[in-house]
Amino acid sequence: MRFMSQSICGATLILAAGGAAAQSSVTLYGVADVFVQYLDNGGKHSFSERSGGSTGSLFGLKGSEDLGNGLKAVFDVETGFNINNGGFFADSTAMFYRQSWVGVKHDSYGQLSFGRQYQPSFWAVYFTDPFRGNEVMSPLAAADLAGATDRSTLATQYVSGRTSNSIFYSSPDMRGVHVYAMYAMPSTVTQPVPVRSGAMVDVAANYSGYGFYAGVGYQYQHGSQESAPLVPTAPTLLTTFDLMGTEHFTGALAYRLGIVNFQFNYSYNRPKDAPAGSLVTITPAVKLPLASLVHSYSIIELGATIQATPADVIEIAGIERDVRGVHDNTPGIEVGVDHSLSKRTSLYMRAGYLKNNGSANMSWPGVTGVASGSKQVLAVLGMTHRF
Amino acid sequence: MKQNKVFTLVGSALLVLASLDVHAQSSAAAPASGRSYASDAKAVKAADRALQKNVVRALSKTKGLRATTITVRAHNGVVILEGTVPEQSQVGLATQAAEGVEGVASVTNALTLSTL
Numbered sequence: 001m002r003f004m005s006q007s008i009c010g011a012t013l014i015l016a017a018g019g020a021a022a023q024s025s026v027t028l029y030g031v032a033d034v035f036v037q038y039l040d041n042g043g044k045h046s047f048s049e050r051s052g053g054s055t056g057s058l059f060g061l062k063g064s065e066d067l068g069n070g071l072k073a074v075f076d077v078e079t080g081f082n083i084n085n086g087g088f089f090a091d092s093t094a095m096f097y098r099q100s101w102v103g104v105k106h107d108s109y110g111q112l113s114f115g116r117q118y119q120p121s122f123w124a125v126y127f128t129d130p131f132r133g134n135e136v137m138s139p140l141a142a143a144d145l146a147g148a149t150d151r152s153t154l155a156t157q158y159v160s161g162r163t164s165n166s167i168f169y170s171s172p173d174m175r176g177v178h179v180y181a182m183y184a185m186p187s188t189v190t191q192p193v194p195v196r197s198g199a200m201v202d203v204a205a206n207y208s209g210y211g212f213y214a215g216v217g218y219q220y221q222h223g224s225q226e227s228a229p230l231v232p233t234a235p236t237l238l239t240t241f242d243l244m245g246t247e248h249f250t251g252a253l254a255y256r257l258g259i260v261n262f263q264f265n266y267s268y269n270r271p272k273d274a275p276a277g278s279l280v281t282i283t284p285a286v287k288l289p290l291a292s293l294v295h296s297y298s299i300i301e302l303g304a305t306i307q308a309t310p311a312d313v314i315e316i317a318g319i320e321r322d323v324r325g326v327h328d329n330t331p332g333i334e335v336g337v338d339h340s341l342s343k344r345t346s347l348y349m350r351a352g353y354l355k356n357n358g359s360a361n362m363s364w365p366g367v368t369g370v371a372s373g374s375k376q377v378l379a380v381l382g383m384t385h386r387f
Numbered sequence: 388m389k390q391n392k393v394f395t396l397v398g399s400a401l402l403v404l405a406s407l408d409v410h411a412q413s414s415a416a417a418p419a420s421g422r423s424y425a426s427d428a429k430a431v432k433a434a435d436r437a438l439q440k441n442v443v444r445a446l447s448k449t450k451g452l453r454a455t456t457i458t459v460r461a462h463n464g465v466v467i468l469e470g471t472v473p474e475q476s477q478v479g480l481a482t483q484a485a486e487g488v489e490g491v492a493s494v495t496n497a498l499t500l501s502t503l
Binding site for chain 2: 029030058126132173209211254256307313343344386
């Protein structure tokens with residue numbers, strides 16, 4: 001009897017130990033990325049030390065727990081930070097600005113998760129940007145985020161890449177095909193400018209195989225409201241105006257030929273018309289028609305990622321952002337080189353040129369005081385370390 | 388007009404880069420074949436290309452591996468995997484998948500990690 005209870009006890013212990021090892025895991029991961037930048041911002045020259053030019057500086061925790069029958073509980077929380085001062089990236093009120101979600105994942109049925117997550121349209125386009133959608137140095141991010149600064153598209157919404165309060169479904173791999181769907185409840189943020197977002201729907205699909213990649217996405221953002229500075233000479237004067245419901249159509253292609261991956265993406269962003277006669281009140285005496293802030297726009301990017309040697313990657317991209325209905329457009333070009341020192345550490349270089357025409361004021365993200373119709377020239381040297 | 392110029396520039400830069408690559412590959416293939424016959428060099432090159440395609444195919448069929456951001460280089464049965472994968476576990480997975488392809492003598496893994 002005593003022998004039996006001992007062995008049961010032992011067996012239980014063994015099971016418990018085995019279970020702890022196999023059933024759940026948590027990984028701490030991150031990136032520390034710093035670069036020195038030279039910028040010619042419409043004739044004003046500056047040098048600065050910045051964060052996250054190859055991959056955003058970040059750290060996160062992700063994990064999973066095996067629930068049995070092919071089902072797992074999964075989560076990921078990931079913060080963005082500025083390596084130079086230790087501050088939060090982009091939004092100082094958000095601890096996990098980049099990702100924050102929990103859900104379930106099944107081997108054959110896919111993943112269903114809830115929280116702040118990457119959008120389906122992001123997953124459609126991500127593989128076709130040579131600069132991997134980096135939100136500091138990618139020309140695609142620059143063209144996308146110009147939606148937040150360009151006067152003619154200020155009340156047209158842009159694809160933000162990540163969405164809070166979202167429900168996300170991602171299919172398993174089906175012979176190279178993935179489908180993604182997202183619904184997001186309205187949310188409110190206070191930084192970088194106060195925005196009350198409406199609900200959002202996003203669906204996308206992509207295919208990858210035999211060196212070929214194709215992705216399509218459709219996103220609809222309901223109308224919302226934003227408060228932003230509209231007078232360049234009075235940057236602290238915030239004006240509140242409506243953001244139009246906006247549809248985004250995204251298409252992306254890539255083809256790998258030997259060591260060169262040719263990449264292409266296009267998006268068309270179409271807002272609903274502003275209600276006839278609606279005005280934006282800047283001061284009681286100064287009003288402007290809301291329609292002047294509402295225009296469709298497109299972004300086209302053509303580029304290549306070249307694996308020159310096992311340790312060196314060359315990226316090149318040409319970009320153009322076009323606003324419809326006004327003479328606002330921005331062509332640009334960017335080249336980059338990433339040199340790996342090890343699996344986890346690399347040095348990188350970026351150089352780029354953007355030419356704003358009309359009243360366009362596109363620039364690399366995080367650059368302030370960009371004048372309408374100005375040229376931007378940029379060169380950076382950086383180092384990135386992944387842990 | 389100016390936009391056209393920019394795109395022409397990008398286009399011609401890509402062409403130049405593409406042709407540079409072609410030169411680099413052919414010059415590397417010739418001495419390694421050990422003979423100066425042009426047809427031999429061609430055969431080696433064709434075999435390298437076929438092997439590269441087979442490895443790309445095998446990688447894209449491997450469950451749990453994101454092959455979209457992996458570059459494959461193949462020469463005389465020696466395969467080099469380059470580019471990025473999002474997780475450490477996929478680095479080993481890619482090597483295993485490549486080693487399973489017929490005609491692969493050895494696999495050098497130069498993959499790095501990219502968080503996304």
